[in-house]
Amino acid sequence: MTPIIDTPALMIAYIVILILAAIQDLKSLRISNLLSVALLLVSGTAVVLSLPPGQWWQHLASFIVVLGIGILLFSRGWMGGGDVKLLAASSAAYGIFNILWLLTAVAIFGGVVALLLLLLRAAVPQVWVQVTGFKGLQKGSLIPYGLAIAAGAIASTLIADREAEPVSVLDQDPFAMGSESEAER
Template identity: 35%
Template sequence: MLEALIFVVFPFCMVFAAVSDMLSMTIANRVSLILIATFAVVAPMTGMDWATYGWHFAAAGLVLSVTFSLFALGAMGGGDAKLLAATALWMGFSGELVAYLVNASIIGGLLTLLLILYRGSSLAVLTGNNVFLRHFANDKLGIPYGVALGISGLIMYPSTAPVQWALARLTAL
């Protein structure tokens, strides 16, 4: 059961956040809350020691303080800031967190360039009424960065400590 939570909750939340941001330009608070609550309950049951557990929360706090500052400056959406912090909680201070942030930056940059090109093309006029593309086509809106965060989270998640623990448990059976 614990392994199922590890394999399902985080990926589902990443996909939900990406699709939600694509469709509504928002990431619901419940996505971040589910990620935080699930980690808070699951991590100790995986045998994670309390010091490491605390460092995971410290990583999330640091990421939240930086992203909240970016939100206050208008450089980032609030949902994106909270999702980044909740994702950092699962990764802790690790190479996975650095890779997640770098991947999200690269994917977000590519998404931004593609949207600039798309929004300036006649294709945006033709497809602008499509429910999945309407926010992509609207040049008055920002970039649905939750898409990049979701993709990056899915890329890095298999190498996180909870997934590695769950895989080890399943292979030991």
């Protein structure tokens, strides 16, 4: 489940951008395109610095698949446009064969965020919400899914197995039928 961000400066930038996006989404129910582009640049830089050019396609494919599915979800009204772009940008740090780790973490945190927001919306006086301007805490407002995307991306990146090699289709023998060779049978 290894994302490719292994440089401390890029890891810090990745995490800071995600935190800023989460705060912005909670505050305004919007995520700036600048944050998504910055996150994509960090992810792309990590890929270029860490992998040989023959493996870059896996990260590009991950970005394209997540963006494509996200656009479909957005067109149905099931996901916000900023959320789609943020998730796609964060997915570029993962190869196509590792993207399920990120998406699973985001889905789990999505449930946690939804539950916490329901509790907070019931507990926090709406006058306070109006004074502070946190639209994500207003009763009846949309769920700021940027929180779940940020939490899932940060968690899956920080707990990633740093010793494991990223999965590459180039490293696998497509004709291997099992662990035994023909001579061993």
